[in-house]
Amino acid sequence: MLFSAQKAFDHIRVMAKDIGIRAGGSPEEKQAAAYVERHFKACGLETSIEPFDVEIPGKAEAAVHVDGLGELQARPVCATASTPPRGIEGDLVFVESGEEVFLPRSKPGQIFLLYGELGAPDKYEPLMRSEPAAIILVENSRFIEPRLTKLSNEKRDAFGAVPTVRIRFEDGDKLMRKGCKRARVVAKVSHEWKKSQNVWGVLRGTEKPWEEIVVGGHYDSVWGGYGAQDNAAGAACAMELARVFSQRGSKRTIRFCTFGCEELGLRGSTAHVENLRKAHAKHVAKKRGKAWKMDWSPLERTRLMLNVDLQGLLFGDNYCPVGGPAELMSACKLLASEMGPAMRFDDECYSSDNTPFAHAGVPTAAFGRIGVELMWAHTPADTFDRCWKDSLAPIGHYLETFISRWVADPKSFPFKREIPEVHAKKVKEYFKGRVFGYVEG
Numbered sequence: 001m002l003f004s005a006q007k008a009f010d011h012i013r014v015m016a017k018d019i020g021i022r023a024g025g026s027p028e029e030k031q032a033a034a035y036v037e038r039h040f041k042a043c044g045l046e047t048s049i050e051p052f053d054v055e056i057p058g059k060a061e062a063a064v065h066v067d068g069l070g071e072l073q074a075r076p077v078c079a080t081a082s083t084p085p086r087g088i089e090g091d092l093v094f095v096e097s098g099e100e101v102f103l104p105r106s107k108p109g110q111i112f113l114l115y116g117e118l119g120a121p122d123k124y125e126p127l128m129r130s131e132p133a134a135i136i137l138v139e140n141s142r143f144i145e146p147r148l149t150k151l152s153n154e155k156r157d158a159f160g161a162v163p164t165v166r167i168r169f170e171d172g173d174k175l176m177r178k179g180c181k182r183a184r185v186v187a188k189v190s191h192e193w194k195k196s197q198n199v200w201g202v203l204r205g206t207e208k209p210w211e212e213i214v215v216g217g218h219y220d221s222v223w224g225g226y227g228a229q230d231n232a233a234g235a236a237c238a239m240e241l242a243r244v245f246s247q248r249g250s251k252r253t254i255r256f257c258t259f260g261c262e263e264l265g266l267r268g269s270t271a272h273v274e275n276l277r278k279a280h281a282k283h284v285a286k287k288r289g290k291a292w293k294m295d296w297s298p299l300e301r302t303r304l305m306l307n308v309d310l311q312g313l314l315f316g317d318n319y320c321p322v323g324g325p326a327e328l329m330s331a332c333k334l335l336a337s338e339m340g341p342a343m344r345f346d347d348e349c350y351s352s353d354n355t356p357f358a359h360a361g362v363p364t365a366a367f368g369r370i371g372v373e374l375m376w377a378h379t380p381a382d383t384f385d386r387c388w389k390d391s392l393a394p395i396g397h398y399l400e401t402f403i404s405r406w407v408a409d410p411k412s413f414p415f416k417r418e419i420p421e422v423h424a425k426k427v428k429e430y431f432k433g434r435v436f437g438y439v440e441g
């Protein structure tokens with residue numbers, strides 16, 4: 001095996017510790033992109049930066065004053081709305097987790113206290129219809145500070161928004177037990193458009209360069225977290241696989257990628273798939289030659305996408321959701337039986353950069369390590385020190401073998417470019433339900 005857990009581990013250290021928080025659209029995310037590009041170049045790959053626009057929060061401040069408790073620590077949910085400078089005062093109404101059945105009749109000046117998140121459109125729409133003056137979200141874990149999150153612009157544009165802030169779990173608990181009745185919420189939010197980027201390193205196939213696969217993982221982190229397990233570790237696996245295959249070669253083209261802004265709603269992978277779709281539309285519109293069926297668009301050339309998101313956990317369960325033909329699922333399973341690690345397989349829709357590809361008809365398999373340590377994900381506790389080097393070897397060796405056996409070496413590519421109808425439906429529902437936004441209030 002060529003895959004080195006130590007080398008992957010070193011990439012995690014640079015990204016999650018030396019560079020640190022790599023929030024979408026930030027200078028640190030750009031710094032990490034430059035690091036990945038240097039690595040791809042050093043491997044001798046053709047590199048490119050794929051830019052895209054992303055909306056990120058500007059200045060964000062919040063405060064919550066509660067009669068009988070004083071001022072509570074609070075963070076605003078970005079891209080919602082600001083209050084007047086003095087804030088909004090009103091009656092506190094506990095609406096449980098905020099589903100429609102818990103909502104009161106709309107009355108002016110109510111401040112909703114909600115446990116959890118603003119949620120998907122089918123929850124968010126009735127919430128907005130009941131016209132709260134402001135919303136206070138109680139964090140769902142006692143281990144975390146109020147997080148800095150963002151409402152998706154798609155949801156805001158579709159349903160509107162009211163000033164929304166997050167408070168600590170303990171403060172929400174105290175406030176309820178004391179029976180506090182009134183509060184004043186102050187929130188100041190703004191947003192701006194920035195450039196982010198995907199980083200590509202392409203290894204041209206020596207025999208069938210027109211058959212391409214994508215191997216990737218996102219390199220950005222949430223605003224408040226170092227994103228070591230999620231997902232410097234996954235990006236590091238893709239980077240180390242790039243080194244491995246640049247040495248051993250491949251009959252087919254392998255396009256390695258680290259995606260930007262996954263945590264803001266799969267923005268990087270979505271931007272890439274959009275670019276593929278546009279190029280495809282242009283490609284089919286132009287008059288093709290006699291052998292036009294041989295002349296594939298970049299989207300048609302993309303036969304498979306392997307995504308690595310969430311790795312490096314000491315205690316964890318390996319999980320592999322597959323969205324592709326039966327042979328792909330079988331290949332994934334058989335290889336795990338042959339060499340490990342033990343994995344759980346299903347055909348669920350994994351909320352990560354594989355999903356936009358599946359949406360465009362490209363078969364996908366995602367590789368995550370999940371379990372108890374997921375409690376660190378999207379928090380400041382997801383640090384380099386938590387990453388466990390020895391957990392990288394089994395998945396690295398598995399992927400090296402998988403790609404060698406089914407992509408780099410075989411005479412014919414073994415997986416049809418098709419997605420089972422059930423999976424396609426799940427992916428469609430996913431995009432409909434989310435209207436984007438992975439970490440959001």
Ligand SMILES: [Zn+2]
Nearest residue numbers: 230231309310
């Ligand atoms: Zn992730």
